[in-house]
Amino acid sequence: MIECREGLCSVQGPITINNVVALLADGNGLFTEPEITVDLNGVTEVDSSAVSLLLEWRREAGRHGRRIKFVNLPANLTSLAKLYGVTEMLNPA
Numbered sequence: 001m002i003e004c005r006e007g008l009c010s011v012q013g014p015i016t017i018n019n020v021v022a023l024l025a026d027g028n029g030l031f032t033e034p035e036i037t038v039d040l041n042g043v044t045e046v047d048s049s050a051v052s053l054l055l056e057w058r059r060e061a062g063r064h065g066r067r068i069k070f071v072n073l074p075a076n077l078t079s080l081a082k083l084y085g086v087t088e089m090l091n092p093a
Contacts, residue, residue, distance in 0.1 A: 015047075016046065027053075038068060039072050054077075
């Protein structure tokens with residue numbers, strides 16, 4: 001689930017292969033501000049699809065001239081990003 005208010009968006013629950021397509025669509029519809037901060041503090045579970053999701057949200061934001069920043073990445077998501085060599089692409093704050 002994603003909730004947004006004035007460019008600050010919060011993701012709650014798992015980001016896995018089971019729900020990544022829905023989260024992608026939800027985020028693309030909600031991330032409309034010129035600058036978006038996505039808080040991942042409420043994420044409870046991830047798999048490798050979570051890394052793909054964040055990268056796709058970043059690409060989509062770029063296509064629309066928006067800036068997106070991810071904060072409070074869970075440790076397991078950070079580990080996956082390091083494993084795939086994409087930590088800098090997720091610009092964790």
